[in-house]
Amino acid sequence: MNPYYLLMPRENFGVADTAPDAPGFQRSLAHKLRTSGRIDDEQDVRWFYQGDVPPPDWVWGLWMIPLLSDRFRAVIDAHLTPTDDLQWLPMTLRTKGGDEARRWVPHFPGERDILDPEWTQWGPSGLPIRWFLSAPKIEGISVTERPNVAGHLIVNGDVMRALRRAKLTGYRALRARVADQ
Structure with a gap:
């Protein structure tokens, strides 16, 4: 079986914040990303990256919102299967120097039951x-996320190898636990 990996931002990742003219946008988007259904009222919001170095391919927006580069999206898109259910939301990332670049927020609109109920340890909630x-x-499935948790990605080994070959930055990968492996 193809291994799976949990992707998350690096420890010293880039962080971006939205413009003051978008109050409440982050919380609203974070809520929408954690619920099922397509997001039809998407808006291209400008995020500000205050780092002193060029932004990595994975910039962590506040409220755990991943802002992925065109290169990151291209790698994932090249490996999507008919089983994958992924919607990309366009955003704009602006640096201190005033440069702007397209960024993409992944959203998984479908209900996805991917956890093993016997091996998974469940909390009181x-x-x-x-x-x-x-x-x-x-x-x-080539790419997904944990149910009710937005911000981290789960990818199969083919996607992981392609991400490494592309030398994308700003993320780290951990081998995901798969029951009966």
């Missing part, structure tokens, strides 16, 4: 504390 992917449930 019903949310997973220590989670395991279910091998049969993730078969054929």
